[in-house]
Amino acid sequence: MASRRAGIRRGCAGGAADPPVVLIRRAVARDAGRLTRLVRKSAAYGGRYAAMVAGYRVGADYIAAHRVFVAVDAADDDRLLGFYSLIVDPPELDLMFVADDAQGLGIGRRLFGHLRGEARDAGLSTVRIVAHPPAEGFYRSVGARRTGTVPANPPRVMWDRPELALSTE
Secondary structure, three states, X not given: OOOEEEEOOOEEOOEEOOOOEEEEEEOOHHHHHHHHHHHHHXXXXXXXXXXXXXXXXXXXXXXXXXXXXXXXXXXXXXXXXXXXXXXXXXXXXXXXXXXXXHOOOOHHHHHHHHHHHHHHHOOOOEEEEEOOHHHHHHHHHOXXXXXXXXXXXXXXXOOOEEEEEEEOO
């Protein structure tokens, strides 16, 4: 699939900067280490949530097996802004992360829009999302609806998680 480009705005002390262009492209094996670091260092998984990502690995095998897309700064492909992973069968958003230093720039919304298009292109009508509890509000704000709760699964996941569904329509 062709890459989708989307501009984002970033303010600076002297006024508005030229908005950088975000490129969303298919992840490749060489992205694996960067994706793993983004997951493990995510501030969203600090404190009591840290166990969920401790030791987590996004490997080249995972990237080859799933639809993994990265958002990078189009002017600097080494600047990873975020990524998501769509599993097609059964349809589920497996991972979605935005780099801490890119929070609030609209990267998550761009990735989510791309996800919806990918799912639709794959013939999916609905995508399941089992959300990190603090992320539920974001998913609802971009159109997912709450369908239930996934109970805790100790020792890895010690808390219940919201389950949502995203219509691709």
